[in-house]
Amino acid sequence: MLRQMCKGKLHRVRVTQADLNYVGSITLDPVLMRAARIRPYEMVQITNLENGVLWSTYAIPGDEGSGIVCLNGPPARHFQPGDRVIVLSLAWVDEAEWETFRAAVVLVDDDNRITSIVTTKPADDWQDDLGG
Template sequence: MLRQMCKGKLHRVRVTQADLNYVGSITLDPVLMRAANIRPYEMVQITNVENGVLWSTYAIPGVEGSGVVCLNGPPARHFQPGDRVIVLSLAWVDDGEWETFTVSVVLVDDDNRITSILTAKPADDWHSDLGA
């Protein structure tokens, strides 16, 4: 069985730009992408904390170390500079991968600089919740 899981999360990053006249996607600082295990052109889910809008698009790398979080194309109508967003990277995980699967949650400051990275093995949480 395959289960869709969160494999990486950028938690409450701040939108730095919104470019309506770009082809599409979300531009992210490669530092943030690597920390959340997001690869170039990977599909991601973005939730705007300010207005509840949920959007799916692909991620492209911006300038290294810039802190850039730019919504391109149509989502620029729903995500504005200063908005806090959550970016989720998802994966399909089979039962064989479950025991070794890890998740990274990236926490940032107001300039989208990483303050900490939390990692978890969902299987460990699952086993401890069951008393195993």
């Protein structure tokens, strides 16, 4: 059985730009992408904490160390500079991977600089009725 899991999360990053005339995607600082285990062109979910909009698109790297979080194309109508968002990277995990699977939650300051990374091993906090 496969389960869809949160592999990485950018928690409350600040949108720095919105570019309606770009073809699509979210541009992210590669420092943030690596910390949240997001690879170039990987699909991500973005939730806007200001208005509740949930959007799915792919991530592309911006300038290293820039703190950029730019919504491109249609989502630029729903995500504006200054908005706080959550970016989720998802993965399909099978039962064998479950035991060693780790998730990363990246916390940032007001300039999208990493303040901490919390990694968890969900299997350590779980016991099902089958004893495992």
